[in-house]
Amino acid sequence: MTDTLTGPAGQHAEQTPEYPMARADRCPFDPPPALSGLQDQGPLTKVRIWDGSTPWMVTRYADQRALLVDPRVSADTRHENFPHQSESLKARREMGRTFINMDDPEHARLRRMVTGPFAIKRVETMRPAIQRIVDDLIDGMLAGPKPADLVQAFALPVPSMVICELLGVPYEDHDFFQTRSRVLISRKSATDVVLTAQREVIDYLDELVGRKLAEPADDLLSKLAAEQVATGELTRRELANMGFLLLVAGHETTANMIALGTLALLENPDQLAILRESRDPKLIAGAVEELLRYLHIVHSARRRVALEDIEVGGQTIRAGEAIMLPGEIANRDAEVFTDPDRLDVTRDARRHVAFGFGPHQCLGQPLARVELQVVYSTLYRRIPTLKLATDVDRVPFKHDGLVYGVYELPVSW
Amino acid sequence: MRVTVDQDKCVGSGQCVLAAERVFDQRDEDGIVVLLDAEPSADQHDDVRQAALVCPALAIELAE
Numbered sequence: 340m341t342d343t344l345t346g347p348a349g350q351h352a353e354q355t356p357e358y359p360m361a362r363a364d365r366c367p368f369d370p371p372p373a374l375s376g377l378q379d380q381g382p383l384t385k386v387r388i389w390d391g392s393t394p395w396m397v398t399r400y401a402d403q404r405a406l407l408v409d410p411r412v413s414a415d416t417r418h419e420n421f422p423h424q425s426e427s428l429k430a431r432r433e434m435g436r437t438f439i440n441m442d443d444p445e446h447a448r449l450r451r452m453v454t455g456p457f458a459i460k461r462v463e464t465m466r467p468a469i470q471r472i473v474d475d476l477i478d479g480m481l482a483g484p485k486p487a488d489l490v491q492a493f494a495l496p497v498p499s500m501v502i503c504e505l506l507g508v509p510y511e512d513h514d515f516f517q518t519r520s521r522v523l524i525s526r527k528s529a530t531d532v533v534l535t536a537q538r539e540v541i542d543y544l545d546e547l548v549g550r551k552l553a554e555p556a557d558d559l560l561s562k563l564a565a566e567q568v569a570t571g572e573l574t575r576r577e578l579a580n581m582g583f584l585l586l587v588a589g590h591e592t593t594a595n596m597i598a599l600g601t602l603a604l605l606e607n608p609d610q611l612a613i614l615r616e617s618r619d620p621k622l623i624a625g626a627v628e629e630l631l632r633y634l635h636i637v638h639s640a641r642r643r644v645a646l647e648d649i650e651v652g653g654q655t656i657r658a659g660e661a662i663m664l665p666g667e668i669a670n671r672d673a674e675v676f677t678d679p680d681r682l683d684v685t686r687d688a689r690r691h692v693a694f695g696f697g698p699h700q701c702l703g704q705p706l707a708r709v710e711l712q713v714v715y716s717t718l719y720r721r722i723p724t725l726k727l728a729t730d731v732d733r734v735p736f737k738h739d740g741l742v743y744g745v746y747e748l749p750v751s752w
Numbered sequence: 753m754r755v756t757v758d759q760d761k762c763v764g765s766g767q768c769v770l771a772a773e774r775v776f777d778q779r780d781e782d783g784i785v786v787l788l789d790a791e792p793s794a795d796q797h798d799d800v801r802q803a804a805l806v807c808p809a810l811a812i813e814l815a816e
Contacts, residue, residue, distance in 0.1 A: 408808065450764075451784070454763070454764035454783035455779075455780060455781050458764065458779075458780070460769070460777075460778070689802065689806055690806060695808070697809070698808070700765050704766075
């Protein structure tokens with residue numbers, strides 16, 4: 340096999356960097372240097388992904404935001420040039436389709452069915468319940484053996500219990516959907532394993548929606564079953580797909596922010612001390628924004644296709660070309676954030692794009708924020724001696740994940 | 753300062769409520785923006801500018 344011309348204008352294969360890139364040793368919180376380096380080279384460059392295709396990489400904060408809100412850009416994964424994250428994600432592009440992979444107006448119609456429960460004031464009413472969940476889990480961890488794995492004992496159960504309560508999914512079934520969601524967010528999972536995992540969770544939710552139709556409870560799936568399925572706006576399967584999106588999205592992201600965030604704070608003890616000693620909700624909220632900016636755990640680039648020719652930084656993305664927008668380097672753009680590679684919990688980081696931008700910006704962000712505010716304001720105050728129970732170099736990082744974080748975090752106190 | 757919002761563009765992220773809760777609210781049924789105060793007092797202006805900056809749908813327009 341020989342390298343042939345694959346990019347436009349005779350761009351040679353060997354000149355096009357491969358994506359994803361490797362992170363540097365001893366810099367587990369920073370984006371890969373080769374990825375950050377693209378930002379210095381210019382606003383727009385090509386990278387080569389797993390299937391040999393060469394999508395555009397948009398490197399800067401301002402351009403990423405402008406494109407993510409641009410109606411000439413599509414999130415539809417069925418487009419023939421869509422830059423899929425892996426073979427298995429390409430294989431399941433038709434399965435479990437939800438608004439996350441649709442464009443307006445279809446996207447807006449479906450998304451608006453579920454935005455009400457995630458409104459700021461509605462989510463705020465969940466804060467006492469979230470505080471109770473966090474306190475109980477800390478009690479349990481303190482009563483158990485040392486060292487403990489913070490991921491299993493705390494970081495994963497917090498969002499899992501919260502999203503189960505909101506949706507009305509029985510938490511007793513958490514092993515079932517947690518093992519499957521772990522498969523789904525690994526870049527390395529085999530295609531048939533991924534397809535099976537997704538089908539099993541959707542089947543489970545489909546059956547659960549059936550039960551909610553028959554015996555409604557005070558939860559989101561019951562509400563959507565009554566308002567959308569019973570009225571014919573959605574099929575049962577469509578609601579199961581939507582439930583799948585909320586369940587999986589609600590798990591791994593927040594869990595990784597809790598565990599990786601804690602590790603980042605343990606490695607920056609001056610910053611941890613600020614959080615531990617503060618009783619100011621504004622400072623805590625600001626620290627959450629800064630950790631979201633700094634870690635931007637979705638390390639897989641947002642992906643789109645141009646529907647028309649679009650100018651970016653003096654170059655043209657042609658209609659039909661694929662676009663990748665890695666938010667982790669947008670959040671480190673020195674044009675926007677001073678000294679961007681420094682974790683500073685007192686800075687104003689609210690402009691970050693950790694939740695994305697544009698119509699597809701994370702639906703669950705108000706819930707994630709409250710969960711993280713409760714966690715960061717409680718965990719280090721209640722366990723002031725919390726420490727890493729291994730060497731940081733021995734922590735297993737999720738280098739193969741679509742969502743970055745740690746598989747385990749042994750801690751003691 | 754005069755504030756206008758576009759409810760068709762709005763995606764219900766609630767970022768405006770977080771930034772300036774005296775000026776913006778959300779509809780109960782679908783979280784879409786409700787403008788509480790189209791001419792906020794000067795002490796609100798920084799918060800309103802922040803809201804316009806972080807609105808993911810660019811649905812807030814300011815005339816100053």
